[in-house]
Structures are given as structure tokens and as C-alpha cells.
Amino acid sequence: MTDGWSADVERVAKHARDFDTHAERATRIANALGDALGATGTPWGSDEVGSRFDATHRASADATLALITGLSDTLGRTGARLADAATSYQAIDDAGADELGRIARKLGEA
Numbered sequence: 001m002t003d004g005w006s007a008d009v010e011r012v013a014k015h016a017r018d019f020d021t022h023a024e025r026a027t028r029i030a031n032a033l034g035d036a037l038g039a040t041g042t043p044w045g046s047d048e049v050g051s052r053f054d055a056t057h058r059a060s061a062d063a064t065l066a067l068i069t070g071l072s073d074t075l076g077r078t079g080a081r082l083a084d085a086a087t088s089y090q091a092i093d094d095a096g097a098d099e100l101g102r103i104a105r106k107l108g109e110a
Helices: 009-039 048-109
Strands: none
Touching: 009 048
16 A cells, blocks of 8 residues: 555644744734834825725734734644644654554464
């Protein structure tokens, strides 16, 4: 049987750890963006046109910033899930190998 499922568990685990770095970078970027946007005051102006533009687009701009800010958590959770998957895969593979060894020994005794 050569068409079975396989995974490079060490590689998955290594790249899972990389997600912590990605999450930290996403946090820095989101914080810098939030600071830059906060420093602009009223980016569309405080006149009537700017106020209307703000009323129309503020919710979308805030939602977009929230998504960017939340990206760090998403990346962190993704890395943790990949690490858990690698650990589970290895444990299941080890248990399967142990069971096959047990069966082979039992058959050898017969």
C-alpha cells in the first residue's frame, strides 16, 4: 500500500512555530496603522463634505482596522492548531506502529 496518507510532522511543527513570529509582526503592523490613523484626527476633514464622508465610511474603516488587528489572534490560533495537528498525527502514527508491531509479534508466535 503506497498511496496512503503521510505528513512531514517535523516540518509542520517547525512552521507552526513560525506563526508566532507572523502574529507578532501582524500586531506591530496593526498597532502602527492604528497609531497612524489615530494621529490623523479627522482624515476626511471637518467641513460638511468631510463629515458626510466620515459618516459614510467610518464604520467600514473601523471594521477593516478591527480585522487587521484581529489577524494576530487568527495567526496565533492557526499556529497552535498546526502544532496540535502535528502532535496528534505523530501520536497516532506511533500508536499505529506499536499496534502493528504487537500484531507482528503475535503472528510470529503462532
